Amino acid sequence: MINRKIARRYAKALMNIGQADGNYDTYWEQLDAFTSLFQREEQLSTVLSNPTFNVAQRQAIIKEIGKRLRLSPITINFLHLLVDKNRMRYLPDITTLYRELVDEAAGRARVHVVTAHDLSKKKLEELTQGLQGLVEKQVIMEIETDPALIGGVVTRIGGMVYDGSVKTQLERLRETLAKG
Amino acid sequence: MGMWWELAFKIFNFAVFVALIYVFVKKPLRSFLKKRQESIKQALEEAERAKQEGEKAFHEYETKVQKLDQEIERIRQQLIKEGEWEKERIIQEARQMAEKIKKQAMLSAQQELKTVKARLQEQMAAMTVQLAEDLLKKHLRPQDHERLVDEYIERVRRVRGVQ
Numbered sequence: 001m002i003n004r005k006i007a008r009r010y011a012k013a014l015m016n017i018g019q020a021d022g023n024y025d026t027y028w029e030q031l032d033a034f035t036s037l038f039q040r041e042e043q044l045s046t047v048l049s050n051p052t053f054n055v056a057q058r059q060a061i062i063k064e065i066g067k068r069l070r071l072s073p074i075t076i077n078f079l080h081l082l083v084d085k086n087r088m089r090y091l092p093d094i095t096t097l098y099r100e101l102v103d104e105a106a107g108r109a110r111v112h113v114v115t116a117h118d119l120s121k122k123k124l125e126e127l128t129q130g131l132q133g134l135v136e137k138q139v140i141m142e143i144e145t146d147p148a149l150i151g152g153v154v155t156r157i158g159g160m161v162y163d164g165s166v167k168t169q170l171e172r173l174r175e176t177l178a179k180g
Numbered sequence: 181m182g183m184w185w186e187l188a189f190k191i192f193n194f195a196v197f198v199a200l201i202y203v204f205v206k207k208p209l210r211s212f213l214k215k216r217q218e219s220i221k222q223a224l225e226e227a228e229r230a231k232q233e234g235e236k237a238f239h240e241y242e243t244k245v246q247k248l249d250q251e252i253e254r255i256r257q258q259l260i261k262e263g264e265w266e267k268e269r270i271i272q273e274a275r276q277m278a279e280k281i282k283k284q285a286m287l288s289a290q291q292e293l294k295t296v297k298a299r300l301q302e303q304m305a306a307m308t309v310q311l312a313e314d315l316l317k318k319h320l321r322p323q324d325h326e327r328l329v330d331e332y333i334e335r336v337r338r339v340r341g342v343q
Contacts (some may be wrong), residue, residue, distance in 0.1 A: 044236065123329050130336040151320055153332045154335060162339070164332035166316060170309050177305030178298075 014078050014094075015101040023072070028102045030075040035095040037065065049088045058083045109137040112156040116149040116165070127165035131155060 014031070018024025038045050042078050044065075048058050059080045066076040084089050103110055119127065124141070131139045135157055151166035 084203045115329070117322075119329060120326070123326060123333075126333050127329065127336075130333040134336050134339060149318055151325055155336075162336065164328070165334060166320075166328065170313055170316075173312070174305045174309040177308055178302045180301050 003090060003093055003174070006087065007090045008097050010078075010082065010087060010094045011097035012091065012103055013161075014074075014098055015105070017074055017078075018102070019105060021074075023074070023103050024105060026072065027075055027078075028099060029096060030069065030071045031095050032075045033069050034071065034075070034079065035091055037069070038091055045088075048083060051086050055083055058088075060124065102106070104105060107137050109135045109139050109157055110142060111135075111139045111145070114144045114146050114154045114165075116145070116147055116151045118145055119143070127153065131157070 006056075014027060015024060018027045038048065046059075047053055047061065062079045062083065063076060064140075065071075066079070071079075082091060087094075099110070102108075110132075113127070124143075128139060128141055131141075139157075149165040149167045150170070152164040152169070153163045154165050154168075
């Protein structure tokens, strides 16, 4: 809870800058790229989160990675700030919350879709349109396949879950039969 | 002659002796006799009184003994009655206890039956669903999956309509 509060403060700060210069989407892409690397490379996350390493050294590492990832000076400075304030361990949370702020500002909704089988392009398009109509926003589909659903679709938009899977229907059937 | 004088003298002596005894003994003897008479009389009275008291006591005890028989009979009757009551009470308690045990056993049996029924129903439901799941996994074709997705899209549209 406290982690989220701290992360939200940093995400909002970056969002304010992004909204002021209109580059919040760019910062999101860059932050996402750096966070993916940070989460993937255990050594990198250990070094950057460890306060026993010199701040200047850690900032130099960020600068070097920033050059290779072609990060903007604002993004690099933001990451430097996190090192300086010893908040690097909150980076994944900050990125998630920043993404939510960016989506909100851009009028987008991120939808997590789970299907039992891969959807055809046509069906995916129809589903996207249906969901866009539901949330009245542009939707970004995050698609996952889970054969355990047996059939149907489950979507999660924010805190709402729309469950149309065969697995859930069978579970409801079992509950109804068990009640008699 | 002398013999007559001697005899007369002895008689005289005896008479004097008797007269003297009479004079000296008369009063104390009379007093003694009177006292003795009174004492005997008193003793007789006391004996009479004691006899009367004894008779009275005898009568009292006789009455008491008679009453004692009645009392014993009353107590016996009372004990019989109490015994009957006690017997009745024990039988009543035993009946109530038996009824209670019967009721409890009935409730337990009903509860057990309910639990078993619910468990069976759950097992039956799980087996039915498992069977349905296996059949669906086996027989769902790509077009069925597409139809499920279509239905889902339709439902999403309907939710939008409701909103």
